[in-house]
Amino acid sequence: MKYSVVIVEDHILLSQALAGLVNGFSKFKILYLCKNGRELLTRLKDPKNIPDIVLMDINMPIMNGIETTIALKEEYPQVNVLALSVEEDEKTILKMLRAGAKGYLLKDTEKGILENALVEVQETGFYHTKDVTNLLLGSLNPKKENKVQLKEREMEFIKHACTEKTYKEIASDMCLSPKTIEGYRDSIFEKLHLKNRTGLVIYAIKNKIFIP
Incomplete structure (x- = not known):
């Protein structure tokens, strides 16, 4: 069986491109795509629409990624959130981690890193790229x-x-x-x-x- 993934991203072309990538990964399949957090929460009311992982953008209209992640943590704690954003600032990353995101990726990440991140989030509970970690921490032993x-x-x-x-x-x-x-x-x-x-x-x- 493959793990199910939902992409929440307001840019349709990017969302579709990501879906194509994820569907090409051996352990994952796309369940559906959403343009914002409110659309996701509406669809999750049907038990058949609850995924293993949500690949979450942050800056979206109507309901952003941070708000949506907080709602998911409260209502669907079994769903793992992996943030995918262009935002590199420390405050935004902190807010997503505090909201309940299990990992944080930048949108210019490589295909292999995305696949590995999905695997790690689902199987170990968290994932942070070396780039993001080094950006924030300097070095950690x-x-x-x-x-x-x-x-x-x-x-x-x-x-x-x-x-x-x-x-x-x-x-x-x-x-x-x-x-x-x-x-x-x-x-x-x-x-x-x-x-x-x-x-x-x-x-x-x-x-x-x-x-x-």
Whole structure:
């Protein structure tokens, strides 16, 4: 059996081209195409239309990819979302990960990477390309990650950092001074070999400290 995929993309020619690519992959088949999130949610009301994976654009009219991903997480948690976008900025990627996307691809990705991403998302639960990861994190040493021992308060900080809260708001919630919170942040970045908050979110998701 092949895994079923739905493409949500408002550019029809691109959507059709992607469908042709995915149908050529040995493990996947296209179930149908949608132009926006609202159309997808309408079609999902029929149980026969629930796919294994949704290949999701972000910038769409009526209902965008972030809004749609949040709705899918609440109503159809069994459906895996793989974001496919031209957006490279850190905030957009963070929002999609927090919304529940299992992976993030740029639209100029190669065919082989797209196929591998679909496989990884379906069979392991997440996928991030090296390009996107490097763009956000700089470099990350997985071997050193596994040896790091985090204290309880550091874990608490990481969970707060995976939300939309500012560092000042985190300090208030943890009953600490902003300067102390900055110390936690800098210490954790050094321990985990991270360069920014996005890297911390990805680390937390991969290590199940934070579940979007």
